[in-house]
Amino acid sequence: MSTAREGAPASWEVFLRARRGLAHQHVGSVRAAGPDAALAAARDLYTRRGEPLSLWVVRSDALHTASPDERDPYFxxxxxxxxxxxxxxxPLTEKGPEGEHHE
Known part of the structure; x- marks a missing residue:
């Protein structure tokens, strides 16, 4: 995978799961040379409050997305x-005019 400029740090998307049972949420992006550096940068930037259960980084150029502008077939x-x-x-039951149930 290539970066936008040769030698420039790659862009990484950051996903955080704050509490048990919740889905990961996209919280932002960082630039880093590799996955370990991206995790460290994401931790420093996005986990200042609370203790998240999980932190993911994914190279931005590895994401495949659909835009809301593409109404069909995705949205x-x-x-x-x-x-x-x-x-x-x-409805399974409805009351008639005299209160009896009809099915």
Missing amino acids: AGARHKPYRYPEHYA
Whole structure:
């Protein structure tokens, strides 16, 4: 993998998991020559408060992403599949005009 400029430190994306059960969150970026240096820089910059459970760094050029501008197929709803939406289903029981239950 090459960097933007030959000899320049690579850009690394930083992901942090603050508490047990929570997903990792993207918290920012650092520049570093390698993964160990990137972890050290990320620790110094992003873990000042609290004690995170986990810290990840991923080279920016190794990420494959989809932009919200690319609505289909990543972000568009599935309106052609109405069974995925709760409004597609009728309630199991409804009260009639005199209070009896209908199914």
